[in-house]
Amino acid sequence: xxxxxxxxxxxxxxxxxxxxxxxxxxxxxxxxxxxxxxxxxxxxxxxxxxxxxxxxxxxxxxxxxxxxxxxxx
Amino acid sequence: xxxxxxxxxxxxxxxxxxxxxxxxxxxxxxxxxxxxxxxxxxxxxxxxxxxxxxxxxxxxxxxxxxxxxxxxxxxxxxxxxxxxxxxxxxxxxxxxxxxxxxxxxxxxxxxxxxxxxxxxxxxxxxxxxxxxxxxxxxxxxxxxxxxxxxxxxxxxxxxxxxxxxxxxxxxxxxxxxxxxxxxxxxxxxxxxxxxxxxxxxxxxxxxxxxxxxxxxxxxxxxxxxxxxxxxxxxxxxxxxxxxxxxxxxxxxxxxxxxxxxxxxxxxxxxxxxxxxxxxxxxxxxxxxxxxxxxxxxxxxxxxxxxxxxxxxxxxxxxxxxxxxxxxxxxxxxxxxxxxxxxxxxxxxxxxxxxxxxxxxxxxxxxxxxxxxxxxxxxxxxxxxxxxxxxxxxxxxxxxxxxxxxxxxxxxxxxxxxxxxxxxxxxxxxxxxxxxxxxxxxxxxxxxxxxxxxxxxxxxxxxxxxxxxxxxxxxxxxxxxxxxxxxxxxxxxxxxxxxxxxxxxxxxxx
Numbered sequence: 180x181x182x183x184x185x186x187x188x189x190x191x192x193x194x195x196x197x198x199x200x201x202x203x204x205x206x207x208x209x210x211x212x213x214x215x216x217x218x219x220x221x222x223x224x225x226x227x228x229x230x231x232x233x234x235x236x237x238x239x240x241x242x243x244x245x246x247x248x249x250x251x252x
Numbered sequence: 253x254x255x256x257x258x259x260x261x262x263x264x265x266x267x268x269x270x271x272x273x274x275x276x277x278x279x280x281x282x283x284x285x286x287x288x289x290x291x292x293x294x295x296x297x298x299x300x301x302x303x304x305x306x307x308x309x310x311x312x313x314x315x316x317x318x319x320x321x322x323x324x325x326x327x328x329x330x331x332x333x334x335x336x337x338x339x340x341x342x343x344x345x346x347x348x349x350x351x352x353x354x355x356x357x358x359x360x361x362x363x364x365x366x367x368x369x370x371x372x373x374x375x376x377x378x379x380x381x382x383x384x385x386x387x388x389x390x391x392x393x394x395x396x397x398x399x400x401x402x403x404x405x406x407x408x409x410x411x412x413x414x415x416x417x418x419x420x421x422x423x424x425x426x427x428x429x430x431x432x433x434x435x436x437x438x439x440x441x442x443x444x445x446x447x448x449x450x451x452x453x454x455x456x457x458x459x460x461x462x463x464x465x466x467x468x469x470x471x472x473x474x475x476x477x478x479x480x481x482x483x484x485x486x487x488x489x490x491x492x493x494x495x496x497x498x499x500x501x502x503x504x505x506x507x508x509x510x511x512x513x514x515x516x517x518x519x520x521x522x523x524x525x526x527x528x529x530x531x532x533x534x535x536x537x538x539x540x541x542x543x544x545x546x547x548x549x550x551x552x553x554x555x556x557x558x559x560x561x562x563x564x565x566x567x568x569x570x571x572x573x574x575x576x577x578x579x580x581x582x583x584x585x586x587x588x589x590x591x592x593x594x595x596x597x598x599x600x601x602x603x604x605x606x607x608x609x610x611x612x613x614x615x616x617x618x619x620x621x622x623x624x625x626x627x628x629x630x631x632x633x634x635x636x637x638x639x640x641x642x643x644x645x646x647x648x649x650x651x652x653x654x655x656x657x658x659x660x661x662x663x664x665x666x667x668x669x670x671x672x673x674x675x676x677x678x679x680x681x682x683x684x685x686x687x688x689x690x691x692x693x694x695x696x697x698x699x700x701x702x703x704x705x706x707x708x709x710x711x712x713x714x715x716x717x718x719x720x721x722x723x724x725x726x727x728x729x730x731x732x733x734x735x736x737x738x739x740x741x742x743x744x745x746x747x748x749x750x751x752x753x754x755x756x757x758x759x760x761x
Contacts, residue, residue, distance in 0.1 A: 194372025204320035223732050226334035227722050242342045242420040247598035
């Protein structure tokens with residue numbers, strides 16, 4: 180089945196326009212994604228190793244330090 | 253472990269448990285209801301009966317609500333990996349990277365493509381293409397669950413990997429051995445079959461409510477027939493692969509099995525405790541009874557664990573302190589071996605830093621002899637290898653008890669449907685409605701068994717949660733715990749509110 184880009188666009192456009200309950204659900208999805216990525220990820224969930232170390236070698240060394248800390252003591 | 257670190261680890265565990273349990277409210281319904289909707293639509297396409305189309309659209313709407321509210325809730329767990337569990341995240345990156353990337357790509361393309369046709373295409377696509385799209389959404393949803401369950405299966409039974417001491421990483425040796433390990437296969441089959449079961453209970457619960465309210469009776473009765481058949485088949489399948497899963501747990505995670513059954517002293521002809529009240533004062537190694545009250549079935553645990561009712565099943569004490577007669581190496585002995593592994597790993601690191609190749613090779617050789625017990629090297633007492641017994645025991649028995657009750661309900665519904673007396677038995681409709689909630693209880697209990705039962709391990713035997721976590725302030729983890737609690741509770745209220753509204757409107761919507 181071949182579908183022209185224009186028909187595909189119209190399919191999605193008409194689908195979104197005809198939504199009733201879907202509008203509410205999309206609002207919830209967008210608010211949720213905003214909270215997750217623009218608030219939680221940005222301010223609370225930085226990648227610890229990515230942020231504090233510049234290379235994989237440094238990250239490996241840090242994790243290896245953590246794994247052997249007990250032995251060093 | 254210091255108090256601050258313990259606080260951080262426990263808040264990190266609590267936060268992960270909270271997000272996983274909320275996530276798991278949405279996921280099983282998506283997995284199961286997608287298939288039920290596909291079955292309903294198949295009947296519509298086969299019969300051409302418009303009432304089946306109306307019925308399909310109604311359940312599809314509820315599926316859409318659940319999907320929309322639940323979508324991306326799992327991503328929050330991935331945030332936590334990098335922040336709260338950075339050691340773990342680094343160490344398993346090579347194993348989990350491939351499966352999770354496959355999941356993301358697969359789920360996005362399959363679901364995004366056909367989801368639109370499923371909801372927007374009723375009047376624009378042909379009947380058959382629309383049905384094909386509905387099936388693709390169902391199959392895609394379930395296949396996307398494969399990869400996260402493969403990752404979970406690997407944590408329970410780490411296979412086909414080697415520890416690289418230079419990179420501090422577990423590296424995958426064979427993708428297919430990881431993807432097709434018995435633990436991964438059983439995780440997938442048990443999780444999906446129990447999700448079908450839950451979705452069947454969901455459909456029967458709401459249909460039962462319609463019958464109690466004398467609304468949409470024909471739709472309710474038709475829905476209940478299909479749901480009870482799927483529920484019955486899923487129950488049989490879940491019981492079969494649950495039994496297989498227990499057999500593998502007996503050999504791969506014997507401590508978990510012992511906790512599931514509250515078995516402290518290993519024995520031949522080990523019984524299953526059908527019902528029991530755990531003695532809260534019982535500790536490994538003491539002489540107190542394990543139960544205050546118990547009803548046992550002799551030999552059943554031996555049969556479950558070894559397929560032989562006379563065989564020996566190790567108890568918690570055997571696994572903690574060892575049992576030379578049975579050639580069981582206990583946690584006590586494994587801790588000694590694990591401490592050598594940790595010490596040699598430290599020596600290897602220092603020797604490499606100093607450029608001492610011979611010293612590094614000698615340390616590595618000794619490390620390799622003890623590396624299978626690496627995780628035990630971080631435990632201080634052998635009793636730390638024991639998971640919370642009461643929680644594991646009760647969760648397991650709630651899951652099995654409800655899992656035994658549900659097929660009886662499915663059978664009753666099917667029997668009454670065939671006889672045409674379903675709406676005469678209002679008590680049965682009331683039970684179906686109650687089962688809607690009980691299904692979620694059983695589903696959550698199953699994951700409690702899987703995850704609490706494997707404590708203290710993030711990766712079985714190799715990495716305890718205390719070492720897997722990041723040394724960050726407990727306060728910040730506590731703060732995000734309550735943010736998640738607020739966010740997820742809000743989502744759950746939204747889901748229930750919107751669903752209730754749609755259910756009140758009914759299939760005319």
